[in-house]
Amino acid sequence: MTRPCPHVVPATMTLHVPFRVVKRGGRKEIQLPADAPQTHRSDSTLVKALGRAFRWKRMLESGEFATIGELAESERISHSYMTRVLRLTLLAPDIVEQILNGSQGHDLSLPRLLEPFPLEWGHQRARWATTER
Numbered sequence: 001m002t003r004p005c006p007h008v009v010p011a012t013m014t015l016h017v018p019f020r021v022v023k024r025g026g027r028k029e030i031q032l033p034a035d036a037p038q039t040h041r042s043d044s045t046l047v048k049a050l051g052r053a054f055r056w057k058r059m060l061e062s063g064e065f066a067t068i069g070e071l072a073e074s075e076r077i078s079h080s081y082m083t084r085v086l087r088l089t090l091l092a093p094d095i096v097e098q099i100l101n102g103s104q105g106h107d108l109s110l111p112r113l114l115e116p117f118p119l120e121w122g123h124q125r126a127r128w129a130t131t132e133r
Contacts, residue, residue, distance in 0.1 A: 018033050019033070042100060043099070043102070046099050046109065047099065047100060050096060050099060052085055053085045053087075056085070059071060068083060068086070085114070087117070091117075091124060092121035092124050095108075095121075105129060107128065107129075
């Protein structure tokens with residue numbers, strides 16, 4: 001009598017993954033069941049804005065540009081938009097980290113962050129209901 005080799009993998013395997021495809025904002029998104037473990041996905045628009053803010057701050061601090069106006073002209077964007085994005089460099093480090101790893105709350109979006117916000121980190125955490133890590 002021959003026994004099957006324990007290292008042999010079956011030729012076909014069926015895997016059932018419950019999900020739905022829904023349209024959201026003109027694009028399709030996969031929606032998992034409510035009890036499925038959630039993975040975090042970073043908000044690329046928010047991450048890009050943070051990257052720009054810290055890049056612009058570095059350019060100003062290095063003396064590459066003397067004023068925000070010069071830098072805004074070089075980047076071909078409005079002075080007011082640049083100043084609002086530059087404020088993102090004043091966010092508490094743990095909030096920046098949460099944004100980068102996608103664990104920020106759903107209410108923490110770029111439009112909300114471009115509105116005036118408190119400079120004190122504790123007040124920022126309270127506003128966006130985050131806790132320091």
